[in-house]
Amino acid sequence: MQYRDSVHRSAHDDRRRRQGRFDRSRHPSRGGMGEHPGGHDRRGNTRKRLSQNFLTDPQIAATVARRSGVESDDAVIEVGPGRGILTRALQPLCREITAYELDPKYAKLISEKHRDDPKVTCHHQDFLTVPAPREAFRLVANIPYSRTSDIIDWCLATPTLKSATLITQWEYARKRTGDYGRWSRLTVLSWPQVEWRLLGRVDRRKFNPVPSVDSGILHLERRKTPLLVPFQQRDFEEMVRLGFTGIGGDIFRSLRQAVSTERLRQAFRDADVNPRAQVGYVSPQEWLRLYDSLMS
Numbered sequence: 150m151q152y153r154d155s156v157h158r159s160a161h162d163d164r165r166r167r168q169g170r171f172d173r174s175r176h177p178s179r180g181g182m183g184e185h186p187g188g189h190d191r192r193g194n195t196r197k198r199l200s201q202n203f204l205t206d207p208q209i210a211a212t213v214a215r216r217s218g219v220e221s222d223d224a225v226i227e228v229g230p231g232r233g234i235l236t237r238a239l240q241p242l243c244r245e246i247t248a249y250e251l252d253p254k255y256a257k258l259i260s261e262k263h264r265d266d267p268k269v270t271c272h273h274q275d276f277l278t279v280p281a282p283r284e285a286f287r288l289v290a291n292i293p294y295s296r297t298s299d300i301i302d303w304c305l306a307t308p309t310l311k312s313a314t315l316i317t318q319w320e321y322a323r324k325r326t327g328d329y330g331r332w333s334r335l336t337v338l339s340w341p342q343v344e345w346r347l348l349g350r351v352d353r354r355k356f357n358p359v360p361s362v363d364s365g366i367l368h369l370e371r372r373k374t375p376l377l378v379p380f381q382q383r384d385f386e387e388m389v390r391l392g393f394t395g396i397g398g399d400i401f402r403s404l405r406q407a408v409s410t411e412r413l414r415q416a417f418r419d420a421d422v423n424p425r426a427q428v429g430y431v432s433p434q435e436w437l438r439l440y441d442s443l444m445s
């Protein structure tokens with residue numbers, strides 16, 4: 150076990166100030182989650198600022214750990230171990246855990262709890278400053294919801310990530326996995342490299358303080374063999390971005406900006422994709438078929 154305080158005071162203070170603004174502007178609805186009388190004491194503010202909604206049910210922690218696919222030779226990264234409920238569930242399943250906790254109180258707590266455990270290392274560090282590890286790893290976390298997009302971006306940009314199993318807001322998990330019958334641009338763009346799955350729902354009452362919405366268990370699995378090679382991926386992304394401009398109102402008219410009507414008609418026929426579909430309703434598989442048809 151190792152405890153490393155790698156946050157310099159001035160940088161840390163700056164980051165705290167920036168995050169304070171970030172949290173309030175992007176997540177106003179979560180402003181009341183401190184559940185501290187008045188909500189103005191220092192720990193209450195820390196709780197809100199760092200999205201500290203602790204999981205209280207060890208069975209759910211065990212389910213998340215099991216469903217993450219972590220195996221005995223895996224290195225695991227955990228974002229924000231907090232009081233360590235997920236760390237405890239993961240510890241017997243993997244080779245090692247490297248945790249990053251921004252709150253010094255909990256970084257110290259985890260380090261002390263695992264003082265005699267060589268498998269667990271906790272760094273007092275903003276996870277978003279962690280460089281991409283060289284070795285393959287799996288990431289498992291009940292993430293601070295206010296940093297969801299940043300954490301997902303970090304995961305997608307890290308080629309050594311094998312998978313990420315994240316407790317996120319329920320709506321976010323549904324949106325990214327097509328569970329509303331619609332597909333987000335980020336999901337489609339990354340689909341050739343990463344499969345997005347919804348593993349389950351967690352009742353909001355399983356957290357303390359109780360947040361305003363339920364949570365979902367979101368799983369990203371990096372494909373061992375990507376569906377497209379790098380130059381194809383670049384072309385695919387260009388096509389998807391064009392499709393998502395929304396120009397014309399449907400996917401055909403958006404793509405029409407760059408491809409002739411005749412060629413496009415043929416490609417939609419070959420790929421068996423509805424040319425009048427609104428872009429959000431086109432599944433990643435349909436996008437891939439369309440890409441194949443256009444490139445052949």
Ligand SMILES: C[S@@+](CC[C@H](N)C(=O)[O-])C[C@H]1O[C@@H](n2cnc3c(N)ncnc32)[C@H](O)[C@@H]1O
Nearest residue numbers: 199202203204229230231251252275276291293
């Ligand atoms: C939702 S709580 C989860 C805590 C614990 N894993 C659990 O399930 O009960 C999020 C945790 O992430 C920590 N945290 C917030 N932002 C962070 C960041 N940028 N880097 C590392 N940890 C962060 C919080 O202090 C908190 O402990």
